[in-house]
Amino acid sequence: MAAMCVSLLPVLRNYYIAVKVLLQQLLCRSFTLPDLPGQDGKVAFVTGGSRGIGYYTAKHLAKHGMHVIIAGNNEADGNEAVRRIQEDTLNEKVEFVFCDLTSMKSIRNCVQNFKARNLGLHVLINNAGVMLVPESRTEDGFETHFGLNYLGHFLLTNLLLDTMRKSGTHDFNARVVTVSSATHFTGELNFDDLQPRHCYSSHGAYAQSKLALVLFTYYLQQQLTAEGCYVTTNAVDPGVVNTDLYQHVSWPGRFVKWMAGWLLLKTPEEGASTSIYAAISPDLEGIGGCYLYNGERIKSADITYNTDVQKKLWALSCKMAALPALT
Structure with missing residues (x-):
């Protein structure tokens, strides 16, 4: 009984945050690019x-003339997205590459193949994610x-940083944009059990992953600033968006989504707006270490500013991803 009560806490916290954000979305106008x-x-x-969200982010960047590389683990879906974006934007420089973020080997192979082409890299959007999936493990455990x-985005970003350092200039810093969530406010990091094996909660695991992304963003920006290189990194919160991520939500949640999604939830295109803004807006030139919601800088959870927690997570992440302590 005690274990059940503990596991319910992340659920209640996440739904509290979701309701709070939904009310904000109902009362406030969505951010317009x-x-x-x-x-x-x-x-x-x-x-x-x-x-x-990722599709509309890629589409808008292609519309603005960028060479867009879509990374994913489903080749059929990726190629279809490329076809549609090319058709809608008349930009032929859109392509799909295979990258399974649940596999360290796949991430390393993807980056190796990308670097072999000697392309620059001006914007990295860490957008992919899963939500509330049943307890399971990646290829690496x-x-x-x-x-x-x-962790997949942690490794990917670190492996691509040298290319981004070379691509950034005084006039246009290369930018890392990482999609987090308001659920990070409810997230908790248990350094003794980062891969929760006791009283598993998909809600708690999801919130923890989104909290880790904000901590990672802030600590990375500290390193980039210390280096004096032309790369910035920011975290964005897309809001509560009507996407396929809700397939693992309980049936009452799916029913509410179906009944009121058109009124309360953002469309995927609306959800992509802040990512696009963070990626190419002149307003953020040279500005990093921010948490952005609806196109504005807001305060993230108090723990995300704790440099000791940032540093500890970074060191553990480097160990898990088989990276040097500082890259």
């Missing part, structure tokens, strides 16, 4: 760009939310 400059000659890499949402 301003006119943004063309990005001809620049390269963007978007994880999970085949559908949902990590809890799925932590392994895919967080």
Whole structure:
């Protein structure tokens, strides 16, 4: 009984945050993208760009003239997304690459193949994710939310940073944009059990992964600033968006989504707006270490500013991803 009560806490916390955000979305106008400059000659890499928020992010970047690389683990969906974006934007420089974020080997192979082409990289959108999946492990033995949402993007970003350092300039810093969530406010990091094996909660695991992404963003920005390189990194919160991520939500939640989704939830295109803004808006030139919601900088959870927690998570993540302590 005690274990059941403990496991219910993340559920209640997540639904509290969801209701709070939904009320904000109902009462406030969605963020509308301003006119943004063309990005001809620049390269963007978007994880999970085949559908949902990622698809519309990739589409808008292609519309602005970028060479867009969509990374995903479903080749059929990826190629279909490429076809549609090319058709809608008349930009032929859109392509799909295979990258399974649940596999360290796949991530390393993807980056190796990308670097062999000697392309620049001006924007990295860490967008892909899973939500509330049943307890499972990645190929490398990590809890799925932590392994895919967080650790996969941690490794991918670190492996691509040298290319981004070379691509960034004084006039246009290369940018890392990482999609987090308001659920990070409810997230808790248990450094003794980061891959929860006791009283597993999919809600708690999801919130933990989104919290880790914000901590990672802030600590990475500290390193980039210390280096003096032309790369910035920011975290974004898309809001509560009507996407396929809700397939693992309990039936009452799916029923509410079906009944009121058109009124309360953002469309995937609306959800993509802040990611696009963070990726190419002149307003954020040279600005990093921010948490963005509806196109504005807001305060994230108090724990995300704790440099000791940031540093500890970074060190453990490097160990798990087989990376040097500092890259």
